[in-house]
Amino acid sequence: MTGNGTADGDATATEGGGDAGPVTVFLVDDHALFRAGVRTELEQISDRVAVAGEAGSVREAITGIARTRPQVVLLDVHMPDGGGAEVLRQLRPELPEVVFLALSVSDAAEDVIAVIRGGARGYVTKTISSDELVDAVLRVAEGDAVFSPRLAGFVLDAFADRPGAAPVSDPELDVLTVREREVLRLLARGYAYKEIASELFISVKTVETHVSSVLRKTQLSNRYELSRWASDRRLV
Known part of the structure; x- marks a missing residue:
């Protein structure tokens, strides 16, 4: 892991998932210390998860993810040169097999909906425990949708046709x-x-x-x- 956030690929991603080995994960966050902590926690807690690489910006994320082809991307929502929605916009059409799980300090409804509409499979906040994060990574890799408890309601409100559902901003529509x-x-x-x-x-x-x-x-x-x-x- 490099301190300046440059994407690196010190583990080889396994395309297509399955039981061939640990779930490969790519970390995207603009704080190097946070990435280092997540990497350590993921790899020390479970041998079912391996970090394939990391990036500290949208540009680095797009390059690194396309190169390493991880099974799961832990995606920050806000970064200086864009955010999770921009990474999704550029990569989802090209890499439909990659699963994106938002990991953010933000629990704002507009942030949750923006990345879910962009194609993320779930959204958890940075208050999540290490064990819960490992479990979330494994679950989305297997096809589940994972949300921190109070965030699931935002998604239901945004996509449900029912009176009183809170209107949520769509950056692409706006x-x-x-x-x-x-x-x-x-x-x-x-x-x-x-x-x-x-x-x-x-x-x-x-x-x-x-x-x-x-x-x-x-x-x-x-x-x-x-x-x-x-x-x-x-x-x-």
Whole structure:
């Protein structure tokens, strides 16, 4: 482990999981002392977990995780050059087999929902005990979802269709303007550009401009992907 947070791979990751060996874990946190403590705890408590590498920034995490292909990533939510949601955004499409477990000092609802929407399998706070952390790593590696007790309610509220559910901010959705959301909602419902223009009293050219902007901001490539993206966020 290096003190400056540079990603390293002193254990070889095992692709595909299974019973071939210990669960390989990659640590992402901008505090080197915290990473060192977690590494020590994980490796001393259980021979079922092995640290594959670590990183202290989003950039280092993306490089290190892609190189070592760990089974589980312990992911900090807030870092100087971004956070867990950004790591997920860049890596989840390319490494669907890697499981992400958020490990953060924050227990804010918006932080929990941001990383869960990004594809994390669970979220635990840094008050977790060493034994509980090992158990959480093993459980998510086996396909379970793991949350610190009070955080599970945030997820249920955000994804449940029930009165009184607390509205939770979606960082990806928040980058769209009100008009872009209106265009996206109609597009996802199957409206043609001409029909959208008529519905919103704007020109077809303006509709095309809004759609291009939404595609750029969401980093999607076609209408089908936009429709699925909008449906996942209940815009339709």
